[in-house]
Amino acid sequence: MTARRTVESVQDARNTTPEGTAAPGEAPARVGYGALLRTPGAWTFLAPAFIARLPYAMLGMGILLLVKDTHGSYGTASTVAAVAAVAQALIGPQTGRLADRFGQAPVLVPTVVVHAVSVGTLIALALGQAPTWSLFLAAAPAGASVPQIGAMVRARWIATFAAEGASAASAARTSTAFAFESVTDEFTFVIGPILAAAVATSVSPSAGLAAEAALTLVGGLAFAAQRRTAPARVVREPGVRQASALASPGVRLLAAAFLGVGAVFGGLQVSVNAFADSVGRHGAAGTVYGVFAGGSMVAGVLYGMIAWRRPVQQRMIISYGLLVLGCSTLWAMPGLVSLSVAGLVCGLAIAPTLISGYTLVETLVEDGAKTEAFTWLTGAIGLGLATGATAAGRLIDAHGPSVGFLVPVAGAGLGLVTLVALRGLLVPRGARPAVVAGAAERGAPARLAGAAEG
Structure with a gap:
């Protein structure tokens, strides 16, 4: 990519159409997954990224299984997992902010080394009672x-498409890329818990966490080595302070909504494990949770194949409402089969909600804060997961596994109420013609044509 590329957009703010949609009378822009994956250089960072992000879904499950085995309480195990998730939610955005400023590799390399050492220490302490x-x-x-x-x-996808110039086609590629990333996230949530549970039950509870640390270290270092596709670091003007992505009211609203999504993840992880235990099928927990994530993955694939005419703000509210509806049946399921079916239906709403949220946040912040903005959403999911897991663990210890399934519907319900009440904050303020010269070097904003506009 070149930092000196000049991007001119003559689109007036009043004529700006919602992301991924077309102006009245025009066919929506559409980019298929095949064309996306043929983007030059894409596989050089996608392959190691998959290895490095796979453990994301293994960490919570690995901690839960290990601490439950060594200390004998779902409440204790879920609280330890929650501490890790809260720490991730609070520190993750700061590492994203550092990556925007100093580059991805200088931040990523020490991060994965610290992670491997910390997980190793946790394993040793748990095994040592x-x-x-x-x-x-x-x-x-x-x-x-x-x-x-x-x-x-x-952030690498955005940098790649921004370098091609602002256009409806580049905005469509970004939308498809975000759909693809959501599908990848969900695929890791299918494989991660199953892998962690399989290794923990077939080898030892500690082996699941050890595998998580090894994959994080190897994948993270391999991803960091792909510097050619990394976004250019943003060099700030002397005396100019870069505002945090969280300064945007829209980003704060999306983070609050993603807290609810995280509560669904956390409540389900603990409740599914406890429910499987209660019917004598502990090894099936990873599969049941994988079915839930599989439903989300299928929905994400389909979402990315559609050229949407409905504004992305509306799509997010609709998908979030369907998430609440799907979660409302989980507590009443009598067995693992029915629970798997209900989880599948619930999962169908996850990916559309996440894709819409990530698409919206890209339009609400400037280039120098995009990685940070994405990490605030990811961190919000982690914080919600921690809260949901802790609440579900306490409820399960006191009242049984079925009661734990009330946590996902409560968390998602609160998120939906907040999202609907403050939905006006999701509209970018004052979309304007963008002329960018050397934005990556000077810290000036660059925005893809066709950005979301309410």
Whole structure:
């Protein structure tokens, strides 16, 4: 890519159409997955990124299985997992901000090394029957050092398409890329819990976490080595302070909505494990959770194949409403088969919600804060996961596994109410013609044509 590329957009703000849609009377722009994956250089970062992000879904499950085995309580295990998730939610955006400023590789390399060491320490403490407070101390850096690979990959897609010039086609490629990334995220949620559970049950509970640390280290270093496709770091003007992505009200609203999505993930992980235990089928927990994530993956694939005419803001509210509806049946399921079916239906709403959110956040912040913005959303999911897992664990210990399934519907319901009440914040303020010269060097904003506009 070249930082000196000049991008001119003559589209007036009043004529700006929603992302991924077309002006009245025009056919929507559409880019298929095949064309996306033929983008020069794409596979050089996608392959190592997949390895590095696979453990994201293994960490919580691995901690849960290990600590439950060594300390005998779902409440304790879910709280330790929650500490890791909270640390990730708080520190992840800061690593994203550093990556925007100093580049991805200088931030990623020390991060994955710290992660491997922290997870190793947590395993040793758990196996040594160390006090619970010491597990918290080890879980915090383990979560804080989870590499923000998904956000970094999305930032690479944006940099790639922005270098081609602002156009409806580049906006369509971005939308398809975000759909592809959501599908990849969901695929890792299909494979990750199954892999962690399989290794933990067939080898040992500690082996699941050890595999997570090894994959993170190897994949993270391989991804960091692909510097050619990395976004140019943003050099700020002297005396000019770069505002945090969280300064945008729209980003804050999306983060709040993603807290609800995270509560669905966290509540389900703990509740599914406890439910499988209660019927004597502990090894089936990863499969049941994988079915839920598989439904999301299928929905994400279909979402990316459609040339949407409906504004992305509306699409997010609709998909979020369907998520609440799907979660409302989980607590009443009598067996693993029916729970799997209900989880599949619930999962169908996850990917459309996430894709819409990530697409919207790209339009709400400037180039120098995009990686940070993505990590705030990812961190919000982690924080919601921590809250949901802790609440579900406590409810399960006190009232049984079925009660834990009330956490996902409560979290998603609160998220939907917030999203609907403040939906006006999702409209970018004052879309304007963009003339960018050397934006990556001077810190000036660059925006793809066809950005979301309410």
